[in-house]
Amino acid sequence: MMKFRFRRQGADPQREKLKQELFAFNKTVEHGFPNQPSALAFDPELRIMAIGTRTGAVKIYGAPGVEFTGLHRDTATVTQMLFLPGQGCLLTLLDDSSLHLWEIVPRNCCARLEEAHSFQPTSRPGSDGASGPPCLARVTVVLLVAEGSMAALGTESGSIFFLDMPTLKLLEGQTLSPDEVLQSVPGDYRCGKALGPVEALQGHLRDPTKMLIGYSRGLLVIWNLAAQCAHRVFLGNQQLESLCWERSGGTLVSSHSDGSYAVWSADTGGSPAVQPTIATMPYGPFPCKAINKILWRSCVSGDHFIIFSGGMPRASYGDRHCVSVLRAETLVTLDFTSRIIDFFTVHSSQLEDEFDEPQALAVLLEEELVVLDLQTPGWPALPAPYLAPLHSSAITCSAHVANVPAKLWARLVSAGEQQSPQPAPTALSWPITGGRNLAQEPLQRGLLLTGHEDGTVRFWDASGVALRLLYKLSTASLFQTDCDHSDSLAQAAEDDWPPFRKVGCFDPYSDDPRLGVQKVALCKYTAHMVVAGTAGQVLVLELSDMPSEQVVSVASVDLLQDREGFTWKGHERLSPRTGPLPWPAGFQPRVLVQCLPPAAVTAVTLHAEWSLVAFGTSHGFGLFDYQRKSPVLSRCTLHPNDSLAMEGPLSRVKSLKKSLRQSFRRIRKSRVSGKKRTVIANSKLQEANAQLAEQACPHDMEVTPVQRRIEPRSADDSLSGVVRCLYFADTFLRDATHHGPTMWAGTNSGSVFAYALEVPVATAGGEKRPERAVEAVLGKEVQLMHRAPVVAIAVLDGRGRPLPEPYEASRDLAQAPDMQGGHAVLIASEEQFKVFTLPKVSAKTKFKLTAHEGCRVRKVALATFASVACEDYTETGLACLTNLGDVHIFSVPGLRPQVHYPCIRKEDISGIASCVFTRHGQGFYLISPSEFERFSLSARNITEPLCSLDISWPHDTAHTSSSEESEKSLRTVAEEEARTRTILIR
């Protein structure tokens, strides 16, 4: 009945059409490193790499910009992946033993990854009478045999099943049971014991009829698929972990659970072979951990590579994550900071080549991907053009800078180059080069800044699909921290055996939590920057192309202003190093302002034209003139009853919570890092428990219902003084005829303070303003009656458009603002948006989001939306992310709701908290600690992977004729279906 009051404007068809041309929601790319990777595969022919995750995601990477993403319907762990070489097809095995075939299919000029077939084994024995006595459950390994026309599935029961490819139909009657294999094994080896699960399956490069089978008990068999008989048998007695069949087929390597590996000769000696030619325990003689995977790669120059993971002495280095690379006498133990998932070598894929000639070794770790150049002496690591470990230290804040001028870009790139050792000119280039990137060169350069827990700020090239690290700024060296660098030196000087080498950059441990970066702001025209941190430190930095040595001036600003009765119970402020300090080329600190009390900085803003920086904490805000290095203003916003604001983030209450959280994380981690198969059992158990819990849940809720108090916010709610946003604008605050510099601050309790600033004007042409003091006078104070936290403030010009950034208008980079018409100020609180006129502050338009939708504003930004239909038509919109994870767009200054889309799950609190909008209608949020999801709200400005793969389709005439005979015997009727399918796709 009352709906009439809330009815939106009538659906005007013209406006609806325009909206479609302006707004569209797409999740486009996932930047960074896949969270919880669980499987790795590489196609040497197409030179593409696939990574599978514990949540069922599959990502394929080739040359920079070439990316394909797929997600399994069930969120099960991807345990194994195999490429059908050269076909752009990927076979995945999940921990529920289901198999899925993915294909890269061309779709409107570019290619996409789509699931083509799947196979779910019947798990209950006897439920399907036709499927024969051995039950297909618990697939342990998968191998493509007969040139990719069949897949062999090794199972826990020891049987091997065969599936037709690509239809994934079970080939009944071809199952190879352990009994069949045991017939070729001498009786004394059998002695009544089972062979155990199939632990490894390997194919022969040149002879498709042969398959190497390794059973858990240690038995190795070369099985002839065509003749259905054992070709050779090797009677291993050590529990098997992994197998590698050397290229020529003459040598087998097996790795074992006791940390040893054995080399068997396949050509010489009788069958069954009892003794390996070599058996060695590389890190013996004390008990060692299992060697989980081993590779043997031959080289033209003679000495072969043996690369294996694990095998470390249990007692002294059992907790290390190591991959050992051994060639002749050279052994390097690569010491990683996170668990090893899998690794592969990039080597010759040509059938005719006699040797592997490995070029590179790629190791997938839990938290990063490391690629080593095996052709350059010393095997240096290659910088990866994508899959950057964003979380090498936890991300604490992020910001986006659009339209970065070419000059600043070049200076940043050069500063970054000076930071990292440049690869030798002879060094290998990135070896994973498959596919073609069809995306156009980005029209403008975008920077994503991430602030980290360890006090660093990383500058990412966010212009395209691949997020690339340009430059890393570290602020830690300005401060004296508890942890000195001598520690790491001591570590390097430990025993020289095993020959450890630290590799990778994932380092989640922060020296001092006070270093954490809370807010960053960058002026792209002057290359001035502010970095503000957890201990109230506000650093003003300037980009310099040369290294320098200089003293950083330090100032402190008391935000309590002698208010009585407050004692800070949080951490102490950081003590800066004194004296001249050496700074490398890049951003070099000029001024350090320390807030007192040293609470975390909650808002920061920079105006390089006026040389002013404003900062706020939970106690108040300050304004600092960094040209004269003098404070201009400080104001306490603390409510007299607010005691929580004095606790600080490291107070006892919270640190207990934190330590609890950490211990839970530790428990979870230890669960994760068990052995592969126990994980499967565990996850099944957990699932069952979760279901039980779910059933029990509603019942529990009846007993103790969650209650919510309904009460208007009062002035003395805790943390009401937190400064939420700060903003500089050149606008009309005093009267309608004179505009001038102003500063705005908004707090958690709905207060807005507006100051008129007196900034000495720079002489024409001069960069710097005269050396006179800046003055600030309180002009207006607004108390929003609903008292919701003020999230953002922006001034709109006479045409209703947001004011340009400093220098933008004066350098002709943006249209000059309309200073004739009346300005207005847009104040966004967590509950509503309001536009007030200026200089007389009276409400003009508003939208009460919370009252209407029951959601609260988390992030807002003004963005320009360009139309897809008309080249120069743009509109300004207010993009808003709510606590429910929905994105809304409102017109500006009318504040009419335009569109809204569900974007983030509402339970994903860290995702919602991490969201940043760009100025052109895109956005980023963390989907895991290591991945940014990029989305676009604009119908025109979309950054998504556009790429293709040149695929030689299977069953080409040339391809089949080469091994027609062997195939004939293996193929079944299903092949006909497969052939018609491929033609259709072509």
Add this chain to the structure above:
Amino acid sequence: MNRSHRHGAGSGCLGTMEVKSKFGAEFRRFSLERSKPGKFEEFYGLLQHVHKIPNVEVLVGYADIHGDLLPINNDDNYHKAVSTANPLLRIFIQKKEEADYSAFGTDTLIKKKNVLTNVLRPDNHRKKPHIVISMPQDFRPVSSIIDVDILPETHRRVRLYKYGTEKPLGFYIRDGSSVRVTPHGLEKVPGIFISRLVPGGLAQSTGLLAVNDEVLEVNGIEVSGKSLDQVTDMMIANSRNLIITVRPANQRNNVVRNSRTSGSSGQSTDNSLLGYPQQIEPSFEPEDEDSDEDDIIIEDYSGF
């Protein structure tokens, strides 16, 4: 002459009082006994008589000492009007069908002043509330049951008017489930319920809400499909003027409509409400304005 006449009438009063009544462009003057004004019904009849409008339904208003136009529609306010009139009781009569309800209220007879021009001292001193008096039953905003005529009898729409009281709203809500009749038979659907009333709070003292009442709407927006947190946020955002539609847990006190106009079988605190055929607009319109003008703007000119 006029002035002296009025003055004379006031000072020389022997219990009589001059009344000046205006209907349209016509004035009538007559006198009343101050000590025995009689009943409102009689006064109403007298007005119809002196203006010669015997069968016209009218609204009666008077100008109080502040110059505000206030309604006269029962004995109480009639007596109030008579007792405060000094020296002259000025009556304004409007035809009911032409009535302009917005005319009633503070400052209405003087001039509209722009509330935003108020220059306030910087200590968060609130400006004087701008109270709009709409229908006669709303002399001052109080919590009430509203929209009885448009809602199903099983529902109750309650307006909790917090303004001016220091009492907390004083209630809690929770998740729960209620049984609904749907095309597929009876279905259990999630709902939001009132879980607790704080003793002495506004919700309890009005007696309009009770524990286990199901919340159906908040300020006109249905809550079905919304989470407890969403409904909490909606209520808090509207807390200055909260209108909740509930299905009372106790359905025995429901208002029965179409009974005699004077009768009330509900537990309404305001009986006069039921005597008037309701229109929707006046009961809801003031809501937006309230919260809007409430933002306090402090302009500090000291620095200029």
